[in-house]
Amino acid sequence: MKFATKAIHAGQEPDPTTGAVMTPIYQTSTYWQRSPGEHKGFEYSRGTNPTRKALEACLAALENARYGLAFSSGMAATDAVMKLLRAGDEVITGNDLYGGSFRMFSKVFAHYGIKFHFIDLSKPENISQYINEKTRLIWIETPTNPTMQIVDIRGVAAIAKAKNILLTVDNTFASPYLQNPIDLGADIVMHSATKYLGGHSDVVMGALMLNDEELYKQLWFIYNACGATPGPMDSFLVLRGIKTLHLRMKAHCENGREIAAFLKAHPKVGKVYWPGFEDHPNYEIAKKQMRDFGGMISFTLKDADLRGTFELASRFNVFTLAESLGGVESLINHPVTMTHASIPKEAREAVGVVDNLLRLSVGVEDIEDLLADLSQALG
Numbered sequence: 001m002k003f004a005t006k007a008i009h010a011g012q013e014p015d016p017t018t019g020a021v022m023t024p025i026y027q028t029s030t031y032w033q034r035s036p037g038e039h040k041g042f043e044y045s046r047g048t049n050p051t052r053k054a055l056e057a058c059l060a061a062l063e064n065a066r067y068g069l070a071f072s073s074g075m076a077a078t079d080a081v082m083k084l085l086r087a088g089d090e091v092i093t094g095n096d097l098y099g100g101s102f103r104m105f106s107k108v109f110a111h112y113g114i115k116f117h118f119i120d121l122s123k124p125e126n127i128s129q130y131i132n133e134k135t136r137l138i139w140i141e142t143p144t145n146p147t148m149q150i151v152d153i154r155g156v157a158a159i160a161k162a163k164n165i166l167l168t169v170d171n172t173f174a175s176p177y178l179q180n181p182i183d184l185g186a187d188i189v190m191h192s193a194t195k196y197l198g199g200h201s202d203v204v205m206g207a208l209m210l211n212d213e214e215l216y217k218q219l220w221f222i223y224n225a226c227g228a229t230p231g232p233m234d235s236f237l238v239l240r241g242i243k244t245l246h247l248r249m250k251a252h253c254e255n256g257r258e259i260a261a262f263l264k265a266h267p268k269v270g271k272v273y274w275p276g277f278e279d280h281p282n283y284e285i286a287k288k289q290m291r292d293f294g295g296m297i298s299f300t301l302k303d304a305d306l307r308g309t310f311e312l313a314s315r316f317n318v319f320t321l322a323e324s325l326g327g328v329e330s331l332i333n334h335p336v337t338m339t340h341a342s343i344p345k346e347a348r349e350a351v352g353v354v355d356n357l358l359r360l361s362v363g364v365e366d367i368e369d370l371l372a373d374l375s376q377a378l379g
Ligand SMILES: *Cc1c(COP(=O)(O)O)cnc(C)c1O
Pocket: 073, 074, 075, 076, 098, 100, 101, 141, 145, 170, 172, 173, 191, 192, 193, 194, 195, 204, 205, 206
């Protein structure tokens, strides 16, 4: 099946008892057993629930994976992957990570004896010098947040495979519509389904997609044992959101392209970070591994200090000043004080997360209204 058909149908059959076309919200914690152990595959909703099961099959299909697992947040999905590790293991990851991932790695799992190397991943060959016999996992994010660096997934996968190291890709920014890391050699794809998959800023959820059966069994064990699984209402909302993923992504990409060009030409704007520019340092790789360039754009203001940046960020009428991304509505975010506040100043400034940086999640409103709003705010 092609992407749009999978987005609408994968994992979903008319309900066997009523014929309901939409997967029902199975709001139940437990299931009847005819005699102990004799049941229809559902025992207790922490482990399995029919609404969540339909969603997980759909999530797997979107990433061309055999297995999907839904978690109660993107961070819960990340947490489950980290729990595959043991004290003494080492992880190689990027120096431009989602703030919450950096916080979890450095402030939670580092205390359990896991060592993290936060490095520049813009060239896969940078990785080799950090690999030793303790390296168990490489964790990458591409495009990165908020400076839209592109990591060569195929290149990193080749290194990981040669050394028998697990590779996980946080595919939140691209969404499965733009990029499928498993096809490029990754072992696990992670999503914050809160963003493009849900798409309507009304639910928090995470997901893992993968092919290997043994790894799936280990992750399912952690999922059920630790219990950060989402309820049926949230599962339904994401299942419904995904039905328009391809339509929304097309519109995000179109609007993103126009806004990136507008910002680049604006006299009050300094740097613009968007992987679709031909002068982006990893444009060729972006073009190869992504189907389009998305609606996430960051930019700096020329001659603006923190106060000037705050003032500008508060002047929007259509863009909403808020954390998060990937919804139908356009958002503007100040990474230093909002999404990336948990990253030490030196570490963030080294990768360009400076006081006068703003990040846009370009929504699917009419482009003329979005451009007019940017125009009036920039002045
Ligand atoms: C939001 C986000 C996460 C965390 O997901 P939650 O659903 O908020 O827990 C992880 N990675 C990226 C790139 C994100 O944008």
